[in-house]
Amino acid sequence: MVFFKLISLGKLKEALEECDKKKEYNPEVEERKYNLLKKLNKNKEAQKVLFKLSKYTCSLDLILKLKKESSKQEWENYKREIIEEAKKTKINEIISKIYYHEEDYLNAYEYAKNLTNSDYLELLAKKLSKNNPDKACSLLRKLIFQWILSGSGYPYKKAGKLLKEIKNIDNSGSIFKKIKNEIINEHKKKYSLMDIIEKI
Secondary structure, rough: OOOHHHHHOOOOHHHHHHHHHHOOOHHHHHHHHHHHHHHHHHHHHHHHHHHHHHHHHHHHHHHHHHHHHHHHHHHHHHHHHHHHHHHHOOOHHHHHHHHHHHHHHHHHHOOOOOOOHHHHHHHHHHHHHEEEEEHHHHHHHHHHHHHHOOOOOHHHHHHHHHHHHHHOOOOHHHHHHHHHHHHHHHHOOOHHHHHOOOOO
């Protein structure tokens, strides 16, 4: 391929021109273009390419890279546009994770309600547990039922562990009791699960 030959010969400007010949937007080509611009120390141009690429792909890695390479004001503008684009395509996971990395956990929660990624939801629940225990418990409740429905054995133990977390977070005890009763009422015939839940 001409592009790689030019790179190997150290002809970076010519390789950049080769990227510009592509008429259709191609994320792979744009990523190469970004890397070339960085090598040529054209940082502002590289930033614009990275912004467009972040907006197009909604890749969290690229979005966080853009944040790192932008000033505070630039990032605020970029973030707003990326979130608007993600809203159009309903990519709630990316919107939630952008807010998570901004330490805006309430907005992260709003866009996490329909997500199923257990690792991420647990992390978010931990961040919410101090100032918004009700929302943290809501996420953990969702995960408990998700784990129970995924099978017995380890999933039941995991559900029990998450219920213990709710018990620790919920100072009043009312949310914990309500969720524990929900589990018992809905899954009382799952005896191995009940052995775990009733001991908490």
